[in-house]
Amino acid sequence: MRVVVAVAGLALIAWGARGIAAHVDAAAWAVWFAGAAVLHDAVLVPVVLVVGAATGRLPGPWRRATRTALVVGGAVTVVAAPLVLGYGRRADEPSRLPLPYDRNLAVVLAVVVLLCAAGPVAGSVTGFAGKVVARRDAARRGRRR
Template sequence: MKADPVKTAVPKLAYAVVYGAGLALIAVGVRGIVVHVDAAAWLGWFAGAAILHDGVLVPVVLVAGLATGRLPAAYRRVVRAALVIAGCVTAVALPLVLGYGRRADEPSRLPLPYGRNLAIVLAVIAAAAAVTAAIRALTTRRARRKGRT
């Protein structure tokens, strides 16, 4: 069976348009870095991000993966999902918790107890994961009982 030339040409054209738009956006970003950003500051930030990723984030994720790999399969996804959500929430809230941007002469800039609030959100995530795991355990147990009778 021969391929329809119209059906094969449209995806190629779409890919070319999307790749072209992507390259144009990359060019705009590179130009912005070259023109508007101090090269030493950018290189320091870039190196710091690479070190943080490879030295902190990757080992934490690998250890979490190994630890959750030992859990029963029924709970593994629930715990991993809770860890991913908690990690994302923590990454977003960490600058607020650490007080970046806080000034003594302007108390309204970061007025809330962000550390306590982060702890509350993480506790809610843990509770939701625990409830989900408990429901999963109950439904699995009931399904096994029905299968035996």
């Protein structure tokens, strides 16, 4: 099965490389690709590591909720960024990007934060999270409650 998946992956890579060679300016693509690698390694990875370390100090349920909100919010923001920044918008064609994408992104991010915060809030109100943590800690010590 691994061989089949590897062959399929290599075929897709070859198809993509052929498309890049046939339809894209190679120099511009190489600059974009190198810039993406530098941006990832020099900016994104350090930010993720610092935020991960900072959220590591939060209590368990809040740590998970915060990290989930950050991952989902980051993915949504990356997808929405071209729309929010207006790439492709033209003054002579107002129907191309007609919506208030910045407001819509803010609404989606607010919903993500509220949904992620709902779990720890509900757990602290009902006491459920504390019971789960106590049971897990007892199991790690080798005894049941």
